[in-house]
Amino acid sequence: MRLKYSIIISFICAIMFSQNKEFEPGKEWKDTDGVHINAHGGGILFVDGTYYWYGEHKTEGKGGNTSLVGFSCYSSKDLYNWKNEGIVLKAEENPNSEITKGCIMERPKVIFNEKTKKYLMWFHLELKNQGYNAAKAAVAISDNPKGPFKFYKSYRPNKGVWPMNFKEENKTSSPNEDKLKSWSSEWLTAVNDGMLVRRDFKKGQMSRDMTVYVDENQKAYLIHSSEDNLTLHISELTDDYLDFTEKWARMAPAGHNEAPAIFKKEGIYYMITSGCTGWDPNEARSFSSKSIFGPWKSLGNPCIGEDAGLTFHSQSTYILPIFGKKDQFIFMADRWKPENPIDGSYIWLPITITNEKPVLKWAEKWNLNAFTENQ
Template sequence: MRHILLLLVCLLYAGLTPSVADNGPEPIRSGEIWPDNNGVHINAHGGGILYHKGRYYWYGENKCDTTSSAMVGIMCYSSDNLTDWKNEGVALPVTDDEGSDIVRGCVMERPKVIYNGRNRTFVMWFHLELKGKGYSAARAACAVSKSPTGPFRYVGSLRPNAGRLPFDMTDAQKAVLDTLRAENYAEWWTPQWYDAIEKGLFVKRDLPGGQMSRDMQLFVDDDGKAYHIYSSEDNLTLHIAELSDDYLSHTGRYVRLAPAGHNEAPAIFKKDGVYWLITSGCTGWAPNKARMFSAKSIWGPWTSHPSPCRGPKEEITFGGQGTYVLKIHGREDAFIFMADIWRPEKPSDARYIWLPIQFRDGVPFIEWMDSWTLDFFDRR
C-alpha cells in the first residue's frame, strides 16, 4: 500500500511540475553555464540576436578550447522565449580551401544578422582577419541566406569606403588633412600624434584601400536604412557607415565618432528618437570600463556620457565586454544589454552577461542582477 501511495505522490508531482514552471519565465543568470537543448553550453560569443516571425535567432562565434581562431564557423541558436535555446547548427562554416578568406584558422568575430524585407534575404556581416596575418587585415565580411538558420553563402570581404572621406568633413578639415604627413608622426602615442589622428591621419593613410574594420555592429533604423558601425583607424576611431538598400555594400556615406578615443565593441539601440551607443575601451581580452554616447541623429553629433554600469565590478563592465543590445519584441521600451566574459585560456568556456537596461530621467543605466526574469519589464 505504501508503494502505491508513493507512486501516486510521484505521479501527482510530475503532473504539477510543468504548471509550476509555467507560472513565469525562467531566470537569466549571468556568468553561469547556459545549456542548449542538448545540455551543452551555448557557443555563440561576440554575437547578436535577430527577431523574425515569432522566434529569436542568436548568432555568434564558435569558440574552441585552445584557440580563438575560427575552427568551426558561426553558430545559430533559436528560441521563442530567450531562455530555452535550440542549437540550429553552423550557420556559416569555415572551409578547408586555403584560397578562401574563411579558411579554417582565420578569425571570424562579432557576427550580426539583419533581415532585408525588400528581397527577403538574411544578411550577415562580421569582422574578418585572414589566416596567418594576425589582426592586420581588418576587413568586413558579408554572407547571405534565404533562411535565418542558414546555411549562409559567403559573399566576400573588404575594407569599407575606399577612396571616400567622411561626408561631414568640411573643406577646412580637408585642407588640414592634406597637410598631414605620416613621416612627421613616426612616434606613436605622443600628444602631437593623437592630435594628428583626430584630424584624420589614419583616414588619409587608408583612403586608397578602404578603412579598417574590426569590432562591429549592424543597426536597422525605423525607415529600413541599415548602418555598419565598426572600430577603425587601428581601433582608435569608430565609423558609422550607411549600407546600400540590399545591405550588401556600403554607399560611401560615413562619419567618424570619438576620433582618437580608442573605442571598440559598439552596441547600439534607439529610444524616444535618441540613439544610444555603448562601447568599451581597448584592453585586449581584459575587461574595462564601459563608455556611452548619445545622439539625436545617427550621424551625430554624439555626446559622451559616464559608464552606464551600476553594481559590483561596474568599473570593468561586470567583468565583461558588450556585444549587442536586444530590443524585446512585444514589450515597450524593453532592452537587454548583452556582453561576453572572455576566457582566453579556454575560449569555449566564455560566459554571457544579459542585464535589463533601465532608465532614469531618460538616461540608460545597467544594474547588476544575480538573477532576473523577463517579467522585470512588466513590473516597471
C-alpha cells in the first residue's frame, strides 16, 4: 500500500512540475523533478524534435564556480519544461587530467558535424590552481546528444598564425611597448595594433568566454575573448570541428568584450556581448556584419527599459534559433550569484530586429506566441 501511494505521489509531482507554459526571466526555473535547473553559461542544440540545454553544473558556496562536477544536460520538447539528463562531461578524479576536479570549465556549446555524425562540445578551460592564466579552448566528443562526452583536446588557438588582414608592420614589436602604462591612450593604441597578438603568437592566442557558430554552409567558428579579454577572436574550425584552420580575424580590438552570442538573419550576422566587470552585470553591446570575419559595426546597447544599463542584471551566453519559426531567436543570459553559484538564474527574452539592430525588451512573463508564426 505504501508503495502504491508513493507511485501516485510521484506521478502527481511529475504532472505538477511539467506544466510550465511561459518563461519568467530571473525567477527560479524548476526541471521536471522540481529542482532548479543547473545549466549555467549554457547553450542549446536542437536534434530530431528535442532541445538539449548544456551548461555548467554549479555547486554551493564560494568555490562553486570551480568545476567539481562537470557539465549538465537537460532535454525539452517545448522549451518550457526540462528533464535532467545528468552530467554529460564529468570533471575527472585523475589529478593529471586537464579537466580534473577543481579546474574551471565554462560556457559549453555543442554542435553536430554532418560529415562525421559526431557531437562536439567546445568550452572554456582553465587548469586547476592556475586561476585564469591558461585561457584555453577545449573540445569533447560524443556519438549522442545526451552524452557521455569524452574529453579530446585543449588549445591555445592559432599558434604561430597571424590574423587575416593583419598589417605587415604590426607583426614587429614597437620600441618599449612593454613599458606602456595600462589603459593609457598609447597602451590602447598598441593593443589595437596587435601588441598582445604578438605577445602570444608563439604559444597561441588566449581563449576565455566563448561560443560556437555553425553557418549555413556547415562551416563552424569559435568566437572567443582573447588578448586579456580586450579583443574578440573569430576562428574557423576544421571540417571535423576538432581543430583550427588557421583562418581567423580580430573583432573590436581593445574593445574589452566578453560573453559573445551570435545569430544570423537575412544575411546579416549579429552579435551581442558584455563588457568585462567580473561577475557583476554591465551594459550589453551589439554588433552587425555582412561577413563572419567582419568588418563589424558597433550598434550600441540592444536593451530597452528599466535596468537596460545592466542587461537586466544578467550576462549573455547564447542566442537560440526557434525551430519552426523562421528567423526568430531567444536571447539567453545568466544572472550570476558568485556568493552561491548554484542559485544563479536565467534571463530568456525574445529578440526583435528594428532598423537592422537587435532589440531586447524586458518582460516579467512571456511565451512563444510573442513570435510571429512565420514557418
